[in-house]
C-alpha cells in the first residue's frame with residue numbers, strides 16, 4: 001500500500017506514479033459498486049484479492065474516473081497484463097470464457113452510479129481505519145441483511 005503514510009496536513013499526496021494513484025475511499029467505493037466481485041471472473045472477496053483495472057488504458061488516454069475503473073482480482077489483472085480490453089476479450093475467448101458476457105458486465109458496472117457507495121466507503125474507512133477492516137465490516141453487515149454468500 002504505497003498510498004499509506006503519505007498524509008500531509010490531512011490530505012493525501014499522490015505517489016510518484018500520479019496517473020495510477022487513486023484515493024482509498026474512491027477505491028473502496030468502486031469495490032462496493034462492483035459487489036467486491038472481479039468483473040472478469042466473477043469471483044468475490046475475500047476469496048480473491050481486489051484490485052482496480054482501467055477499462056481504457058492510461059497510455060490510450062484512459063482516466064482515473066470511476067467510469068473507467070473496474071474491480072478485478074489480482075490473478076485476472078496479472079493475466080491481462082497490459083492488453084487493451086479488446087485484446088483481453090480475445091485472450092478470454094481463447095481460454096474458453098464468454099467474452100461477450102465479460103464485455104457486457106464491464107460496460108454495465110463501470111456505468112453504475114458511485115455516489116451512495118462513496119458515502120458508505122467514507123463512513124466505513126472513517127469508523128474502521130483500514131481497507132481490510134472496512135471490507136470485513138461491510139461483509140458482516142451484508143451477511144446480516146442477505147445471509148452468507150456461497151464460496152465460488
Ligand SMILES: [Zn+2]
Pocket residue numbers: 038039040041042043072073074075076077
Ligand atoms: Zn478475476
